[in-house]
Amino acid sequence: MAIKGISLEEEYKKNTGTTPADIKKLREWLKTQPHLPGEYMTDLDLILIYHCCDHSAEVSKQVLDLHYTLRTLFTNFFKDRAVDKKTEQNLHNVLLLPLETRSRNDDAVFYCRLLDYEPKNFEFAKSLRSVLMILDLWQFEEGTWPGFVLIFDLDGLKLGHLTKLDVQTIQQFLYYLQEAMLVKVKGLHFLNAPSFMDRLMMMIKPFMKKELLEVLTIHQIGAKTLDKFVPMVALPKEAGGEFKSFDQCRDEILARLRANKEFFVQENKKRVIEAKRPGKPKTISDIFGSVEGSFKKLEID
Structure with a gap:
């Protein structure tokens, strides 16, 4: 609908x-x-x-x-965002889910994880493109939130997935998240951190500002430490919560996108x-070559 x-x-x-x-x-x-x-x-x-x-x-x-x-x-x-076959196929490989339950501080929570654990089927940029599509639709529906929490559940992540992460996509996504996404980022959580978590952090940390690092929490495999921030019962059943199954969540997100193509x-x-x-005129090199500091935290005299 x-x-x-x-x-x-x-x-x-x-x-x-x-x-x-x-x-x-x-x-x-x-x-x-x-x-x-x-x-x-x-x-x-x-x-x-x-x-x-x-x-x-x-x-x-x-x-x-x-x-x-x-x-x-x-x-x-x-560019040219649409609910097409590529978008739908990507959402069979990754689960991107706005949780119905808020964080302990009443912030909106977005949960992301792999559904297909095969690295060759993982498309990093397409997955983030889908995240941003679903987020836009969610904000259109709900308006402002006190804050925004992003959860990446790394269950099933393999070293092969890291080879699919390209620096340009990481840089652009983290820049957009920190400087221009229309939310107040209050938490970034990595669940089920694999043994090679240090390698993943080496790839993303250079693009993270102090403010984002301060709200970053890494949770070990099987740990329940997320519950202090977000009620664990809000997660899908297979992820240790009491919400719907992965398949139900995926099907509902796909149905929601299909019904809102005009958006x-x-x-x-x-x-x-x-x-x-x-x-x-502005170009990519202007953005990454000259923009210093965070506009969202700019002090105006």
């Missing part, structure tokens, strides 16, 4: 501190930015941005620009037209 997005009335009832007047001001500024997809952006898009930037108008403007710039430049993740048709329109950007 096609998802009906959260209404503005429901969102404002959350009392997050965002007001219609705040969003109106951001919308007025947006009209002065010809390269941004303002005509396709909803008030909910603006609310998500303003919320994750802790109600700073100046930081919101910078994150808004960066968010849509990265969605235009990071083509591996965002991605519309979302694909929200891209930057660099030729219209005041000043010089």
Whole structure:
């Protein structure tokens, strides 16, 4: 069934501190930015941005620009997104599940794991592309969250999987997660850490900022230590929880995506037209060559 997005009335009832007047001001500024997809952006898009930037108008403007710039430049993740055969096949290899239960701190929790343990069938960039598709649809449905927790269950991970991880995809995903994803990242958990976890950390740590490392927790194989952060009962049955089976979860996610194909048709329109950007057009090298610091944590005098 096609998802009906959260209404503005429901969102404002959350009392997050965002007001219609705040969003109106951001919308007025947006009209002065010809390269941004303002005509396709909803008030909910603006609310998500303003919320994750802790109600700073100046930081919101910078994150808004960066968010849509990265969605235009990071083509591996965002170009021509559709619920097609490739997407569906990928979701038979990995389970990507927004949990119905919140964290102990009431944060939204996203759970990821392998379903197919054969390294040759693992497609890293496609899996992250699917993560971002499901996350977008989930935010459209629920609006803002106090925070966001990401769980990677490494059960079944083999050394062969590490050879499928490429540096560019790791760099782009972690940059987007830390600088431009419209959430407040409150936790990053690796469950069932394999004996070669140090090798995986060597690959990803160079792209992680201090703030992300501070919320990173590594859980040993079979440990119940996640329960301190997220109730373990919320996980699928085969992962030690009391939720549905892997197959049920996968089938429900696939059905949800199939019923909401039009959502991605519309979302694909929200891209930057660099030729219209005041000043010089931005490229990937501009992003990784010159952007220093975290916009989300920028201090405005």
